[in-house]
Amino acid sequence: MTESRSLIEPRTLKGFRDHLPAQALARENILDIARGVYRSYGFVPIDTPALEYLEILTGKGSDETDKQLYRFQDHGGRDVGLRFDLTVPFARFCAQHIGVLGTPFKRYHMAAVWRGENTQRGRYREFMQCDFDTIGTTSPVADLEMVLVVHDLLAAIGIEAFTIRINDRRVLSGILHECGVADRSTDVLRSLDKLGKVTPAGVAAELEAHGVSADVRTKLLGMAQLAGDPATVLAALDGLVGSSETGRTGVAALRSLLDGVQQAGVPEGRVVIDPSIARGLDYYTGIVLESFLDELPTLGSICSGGRYDNLAGLYTKQALPGVGASLGIDRLLAGLEELGRLPAKETAAELFMVHFDTAHLADYLKIAAALRGAGIPVEFYPEAKRVGQQLKVAAKKGFPAALVIGSDEFAAGTAQLKHMHSQQSVTIDWHGDVHVLVDAIHSQLQAIKAGQ
């Protein structure tokens, strides 16, 4: 009974993951960028509880979300559930607090959500969403801002090849109405939405199964496959919506949105009209948006959103129209990793300071403090191990530079700054003046950064 104690197997639940430093650093970088972009448009942060009363979450009544909901009874016998997106809690939040917040209200919310669905590449049971929404206004400016935020966000993350696909629900419902299939709109849109994954012939077969006549099938498929120059697509849509008032409004909205995008200086081709985009969620009523990595279109949308008429109708009588989108950071990270775009850094510091000689510990501590005071993050190795070993650690963790100051350097009033990538060292004369040393290191690090 001494050594036979059985160990608990360390493991995580299906669809739930640990995040090691390399991945967690990349994730935090993106979160920082998202925070910066959201704030640059005036969005403010909020937070809500992970756990909500079950009735809040099931209110929307879709059996699909009901099936995916993590639910249980808490110790007080209350029926509760984990949030499966950030929109529903936000709706509840608005119903409770909009009185003191006032409208229009712009918030961002970055937090984990949970869905008990089957896992796949880029799809997990616990993942993070980075939502931003503007509520309490129907202004087209808010729609435009949503597109601009998504664009700025993906650009700031450093993705070079991405496409934002936009559409307007009113265009779709106008066309469906003209075609006389408005009663089957959900089924029809769901089928059309599969274009790109399923062949046009396959979609046509699905449409036929929903009782759509041959000429209407041709018309719808033609509509959904419209692509290319936005002006041409808009002209084609004009014809398709015919006399439908709703449809014409939608096309006009898309037209002015694209004008605004252009006026704001977004490069051509980044935002395109894709009439097949419908979005599964049925609360969207105006513009809808999805965005894709050009090199990995099968990954799915990494940032999606749209306009809705009434966010919180289930919880308050006050009408709250809004527009917003959500960045799926975990899917994005999975995509960037697959493309080899994630930096292999395992350190948050910029400088590795070799622990050469413990007799100089006081000097090392003084230098490290001065560097940090000057805004240079520095990691000081805790043990005076062999220099080669220490440099190996620094290289493996991806430090851009290492600072080597041994007894000789202290005696001569010098230091070696080693550029890890080129393996070259620069000698710094600092004559025992820490300010001189810090300044020199600062400019060297700038040079290294610029050189990358």
Place this chain on the structure above:
RNA sequence: GUGGCUAUAGCUCAGUUGGUUAGAGCACUAGAUUGUGAUUCUAGGGGUCGCGGGUUCGAGUCCCGUUAGCCACCCCA
């Protein structure tokens, strides 16, 4: 939730029609080398063969179950 494929060391993988004590490369630790990431050499640590049953004299290998990962459906970030 349904169906298909997969699982051997930290990583990538060998392991024959079932047959001694399950191997390699890389990585890791220590040393050769008392001040610089390489190379070379030496030594070393590390495996309940995902887990649990079954068949068999004998299972990493065959059968069943289960867990996890990947893929398709569904839906979505």
